[in-house]
Amino acid sequence: MSVETATALPPSESTAAQTWRAFRRNPLGVAGGLVLVALALVAIAAPLLADYPSGSSDDVLVGPSAxxxxxxxDLGRDVFGQVVWGTRMSIAVGFAASVLAIIAGTAIGVAAAYFKRLDTALGVLVDLSLSLPVLPLMILIAALVGPSATTLIIVxxxxxxxxxxxVVRSQAMTVMPQQFIAAANVIGGSNTWIIRKHVLPGVAPVVVVSVVMTTSRAVxxxxxxxxxGLGDPDNWSWGTILHNAQQSGSLTTAWWTTLFPSVAILLLVVSTTLLSVAYNDARNPKTR
Structure with missing residues (x-):
């Protein structure tokens, strides 16, 4: 091959560019991403979209109208305002809880894969935690500590x-046998440096998916x-709207008080699922 021909060849496309190009070809994944962006914008712009629902009015249990x-x-408060402001609270709690879970889970998963002497003990801890009845324990702890946004996030x-x-440990185990890890050890790289420079970048794609899915589960x-009734009593969330409808007895008589917050929850869960599946397919060379 001549020098001119070699120069004319386009440079090889990076993995990130290939992943993005494959992701854009998946309409469901793109739609899921757009829905998440729209929900995030609603949460940010809540004060501009609706007044904060408080107090009461004479328009009690009025159906959708102009x-x-x-x-x-049941108190005449606007359900649109509740859903809009509930978007802010639900996403904020879900994202904050997801960030804490990602930090703890990534640290433990990487430690288990990198430090072999810790693998068994950490594996037992993870298996034990996964075997616990999550929902009853969540309810018990939240009830004992008291309802608040901080309690929800931590629980x-x-x-x-x-x-x-x-998931992170499984991915990190595929990174550890790579030659660049051995080379980093040979040149005397510290454990912290190797983990930061080589192991964490190797598990980053899995962490990205975990952020999306964990946020969905947290919401x-x-x-x-x-x-x-264990949510923050001072702020609206989608669950709080449903709780108030159940407490007032309008859960079955006024369908709009339950339909719209439920649709919001459904949109978030479905969009995160579509986004994560599309991203997994896009970054996998076999499914691109």
């Missing part, structure tokens, strides 16, 4: 990290706990 696009509840994170740890957990 004045109240999603109807009103959800405490029971979400084991799944992250298992579901927050909605479940709030529905049981």
């Amino acid at each position: 004045g109240h696009p999603l109807g009103t509840d 959800i994170a405490a029971f979400s990290w084991p799944e992250v740890a298992r 579901l957990s927050e909605a479940g706990l709030s529905f049981l």
Whole structure:
């Protein structure tokens, strides 16, 4: 091959570029990403979209109308405002709990794969945590500590990290036999440096998927706990809307008080699932 021909050849596409190109070809994954972006924008722009629902009015249990696009509840509060402000609280709690779970799960998963002497003990800890009845324990702890956003975040994170740890450990185990890990040890690299420079980048794709899926599960957990009356009493969330509808008896008589927050939860869960599946397919050379 001549020098001119070699120069004319396009440079090899990076893995990130190949992943992005494959992801863009998946319409369901793109749609899921757009829905998540839209929900995030609603959460950020909540004060601009609707007034904070408080107090009461004479428009009690009014169905969807021009004045109240999603109807009103038993106290005459606008359901649209509840759903909009509930988006902020639900996503904030879910994302914060997910971040804590990701940090703990990644640290434990990487430690188990890198330090062989810790693998058995950490593996037993993860298996034991996964075998616990999560929902009853969440309810018990939240009830004992008291309802608040901080309690929800800590409780959800405490029971979400084991799944992250298992996935990260599995991915890290495929990175450890690589030659660059052995070379880093030969040149005298410290454990911290090797983990930061080589192991963490190797598990990063799995962590990205874990962030999305863990956030989805955290939002579901927050909605479940709030529905049981264990949510933050000072803030609206999707679960709180459902709890108020159940407490007021309008759960079955006023369909709009339960339909719209339920649709919001469904949109988030489905979109995160589609996004994570599309991303997994895009980064896998066999399914690109």
